[in-house]
Amino acid sequence: MELRRRELLKLGLFGSAALILPAERVARTKLAIGNRIAASRLPKPFTVPFEVPPVAVPLRRTADTDIYSLTQRQQSHEILPGLQTDIWGYDGISPGPTIVVPQGRKTIVRQDNELPGVHPQLRYTVWTSTHLHGSASLPQYDGYASDITNVAQFKDYRYPNFQNARTAWYHDHGVHITSPNAYMGLAAMYVIHDPLELSLPIPHGRYDVPIVIKDAMFTRSGQLIFDDNSESGLFGDVVLVNGKPWPFMPVERRKYRFRILNASISRSYELALSTGDPFTVIGTDGGLMPAPQTTQTIRHGMAERYEVVIDFAKYSKGTQVVLQNRGLPNNTDFDTTGVVMAFNVVADASDTTDNEVPAVLNPDNEAMQLQPSQAKRTRLMDFVRRNGQWSVNGLTWEDVINSGFKATVANPQLDDVEIWELRNKSGGWFHPVHIHMIDFKILDRNGRPPRPYEIGPKDVAYVGEGESVRVIGKFGPQVGRYMMHCHNLVHEDHDMMVQYEVGTGGFDPIEEDRAKPSPGPAL
Numbered sequence: 001m002e003l004r005r006r007e008l009l010k011l012g013l014f015g016s017a018a019l020i021l022p023a024e025r026v027a028r029t030k031l032a033i034g035n036r037i038a039a040s041r042l043p044k045p046f047t048v049p050f051e052v053p054p055v056a057v058p059l060r061r062t063a064d065t066d067i068y069s070l071t072q073r074q075q076s077h078e079i080l081p082g083l084q085t086d087i088w089g090y091d092g093i094s095p096g097p098t099i100v101v102p103q104g105r106k107t108i109v110r111q112d113n114e115l116p117g118v119h120p121q122l123r124y125t126v127w128t129s130t131h132l133h134g135s136a137s138l139p140q141y142d143g144y145a146s147d148i149t150n151v152a153q154f155k156d157y158r159y160p161n162f163q164n165a166r167t168a169w170y171h172d173h174g175v176h177i178t179s180p181n182a183y184m185g186l187a188a189m190y191v192i193h194d195p196l197e198l199s200l201p202i203p204h205g206r207y208d209v210p211i212v213i214k215d216a217m218f219t220r221s222g223q224l225i226f227d228d229n230s231e232s233g234l235f236g237d238v239v240l241v242n243g244k245p246w247p248f249m250p251v252e253r254r255k256y257r258f259r260i261l262n263a264s265i266s267r268s269y270e271l272a273l274s275t276g277d278p279f280t281v282i283g284t285d286g287g288l289m290p291a292p293q294t295t296q297t298i299r300h301g302m303a304e305r306y307e308v309v310i311d312f313a314k315y316s317k318g319t320q321v322v323l324q325n326r327g328l329p330n331n332t333d334f335d336t337t338g339v340v341m342a343f344n345v346v347a348d349a350s351d352t353t354d355n356e357v358p359a360v361l362n363p364d365n366e367a368m369q370l371q372p373s374q375a376k377r378t379r380l381m382d383f384v385r386r387n388g389q390w391s392v393n394g395l396t397w398e399d400v401i402n403s404g405f406k407a408t409v410a411n412p413q414l415d416d417v418e419i420w421e422l423r424n425k426s427g428g429w430f431h432p433v434h435i436h437m438i439d440f441k442i443l444d445r446n447g448r449p450p451r452p453y454e455i456g457p458k459d460v461a462y463v464g465e466g467e468s469v470r471v472i473g474k475f476g477p478q479v480g481r482y483m484m485h486c487h488n489l490v491h492e493d494h495d496m497m498v499q500y501e502v503g504t505g506g507f508d509p510i511e512e513d514r515a516k517p518s519p520g521p522a523l
Helices: 005-011 024-034 178-183 195-199 397-402 489-493
Strands: 065-077 085-090 099-102 106-113 130-133 153-159 166-172 187-193 208-216 238-241 247-253 255-262 269-273 279-284 287-295 298-300 305-311 320-325 339-348 377-386 389-392 416-423 431-435 440-445 460-463 468-475 480-486 497-502
Touching: 099 106, 130 153, 166 178, 166 255, 166 305, 178 489, 187 208, 187 255, 195 287, 238 339, 298 305, 377 431, 389 480, 397 497, 416 431, 416 460, 431 468, 460 468, 480 489
Parallel strands: 065 106, 099 187, 208 255, 247 339, 377 416
Antiparallel strands: 065 085, 106 153, 130 166, 166 187, 208 238, 255 305, 269 298, 269 320, 279 287, 279 305, 320 339, 377 389, 416 468, 431 460, 431 480, 440 468, 480 497
């Protein structure tokens, strides 16, 4: 008799991935890898047109809330020319629809799980949990990993959207199967605008472009191959941008703003332009920087977002500018992963409004004004591999489950300012560390100042090999339990995820608003 997941949760037996992923998975993975499509059959870079994901349209609007309904479902798409690939997407597309909202206007987003009951290749039972990454949501709407939505269930997520303008994103966070769920395609952008950002003469509208980067590997028939390399990381030989392999984008001779999200499962990128020209970075995970920064390269970890401006005015028509990936340690590189996409300069500017980068952007961001003297305490968070599992301060999410979801690594009180030292003494891997709910400021990296493009509000810190990164944050505005984890989603699943609790008496992230059977009542 199969134990139900709820019973496993109560018994504390849900923590081991071995309980969910059958032994045959290894054999299936090896079979798929042996069937990997040859590089010669992949499309040549810059032959597939660039596309922008659609913007979601609300079902209806009330006086203060936009109401959306999204369906998580499997659908086939032509990703590699001439082949069909089964993906999992919000409304059947990957990336899913971009949700765009003004600051201060709330949203309700229904997530209806209509995915297959069993993963088509890995054969695990499917559930999801949707995390709006970059939102200070209440605990029960944060996508707490063990707050699962089974197939044929739905959950209505409520988002406050009171934070400043930013590039957020929503993606799957289902406990212990986040990496294969997200790899199948469950990711999309969520953009908040505010009056300050909209008033600046930076690129807006059609010159404000989302770029979602992800790598993948395919069989000869076009299906995705999931290989986590003995629970260390997943690396594909095809680089997808907004779901297209190495696309080309026609651009005009003017400035463009690109919201670049690394949605890869395990790959980090060192981004650079083939011309050697710099990027102008104007925003980080939590929105606009105090002032723009220029850099020739960006070390871009999983889940980080950088808003960059590229000025194509200096290039003559017919110029091709390639977005390169120069590679970083402890990634598995292929001959095909050194480039990301191309910008083809095709015309003079048809519109020259909002074509500047002012010297001051947002000097009043709360996170960036925090000073070490305000910190009530400093905590050490050690990211290591322990007994074959990835851990934080010796704890894993299995430990959290077995504690009845009580074990925490920290309990700051509401509005406390703290410094957390994120330490990775290993030289064999890197960890992009995501602290849910808050924005933080990076104080230093191995005692040295942060890189110029990191001088903005962050919610993910790239903690490289042998690095120790100190961050400062104010813990609020919500009370309750929130996760912290490595955003190498393979590490997260096995089991580098813990929780902290702000104050006491917050909403229970699992019990407060459980998923319900579909179909639900009309929104």
